[in-house]
Amino acid sequence: MQLLRIDWNVVFTIINLIVLYLALRKFLIKPVTNIMEQRKQMIEGEIADARKEKDKAYDLKAQYEDKLTQAHKESSEIIEKARKSAQTEYNNKVSVASAEADRIIKDAHKAVELDREKTVQDLQSEIAGLAVAAAEKVLGESGTKESNQLMYDQFLAKAGGVNDTDSE
Numbered sequence: 062m063q064l065l066r067i068d069w070n071v072v073f074t075i076i077n078l079i080v081l082y083l084a085l086r087k088f089l090i091k092p093v094t095n096i097m098e099q100r101k102q103m104i105e106g107e108i109a110d111a112r113k114e115k116d117k118a119y120d121l122k123a124q125y126e127d128k129l130t131q132a133h134k135e136s137s138e139i140i141e142k143a144r145k146s147a148q149t150e151y152n153n154k155v156s157v158a159s160a161e162a163d164r165i166i167k168d169a170h171k172a173v174e175l176d177r178e179k180t181v182q183d184l185q186s187e188i189a190g191l192a193v194a195a196a197e198k199v200l201g202e203s204g205t206k207e208s209n210q211l212m213y214d215q216f217l218a219k220a221g222g223v224n225d226t227d228s229e
Contacts, residue, residue, distance in 0.1 A: 189216050 193213045 192216050
């Protein structure tokens with residue numbers, strides 16, 4: 062019956078191994094596993110925080126792009142408004158200048174007309190004077206001053222009447 066013979070050394074060795082396993086499990090494996098689990102949770106938390114920050118960054122980027130687009134739109138509107146305002150101002154100044162030019166031209170026409178009338182009157186007076194002088198020479202200066210004045214007035218009346226019909 063030697064088969065059933067148990068070696069007590071083997072049994073103690075097995076018991077020692079079981080106790081060593083339980084001790085290692087309690088004092089080494091569990092703390093290491095806990096530390097690794099904590100590190101895993103910490104890393105997962107940091108990854109989640111990084112994702113949140115990344116999402117915030119994308120949101121901020123989208124907001125900045127929207128603001129930039131809106132700023133471009135507003136600047137385009139401001140430029141267009143300035144162009145329209147400048148065009149309106151230009152048109153106003155051109156119309157004012159045109160009206161001023163028209164007024165100057167009318168004034169010039171009036172001045173020319175007044176000068177022409179004055180010149181015609183001066184010429185009529187000079188022609189009348191020449192006619193009286195010619196009449197005096199023809200009559201031999203026999204007329205009196207009163208008759209000369211009468212002839213002069215008659216000539217002016219006739220010359221004025223002729224001029225009036227010509228200008229109409």
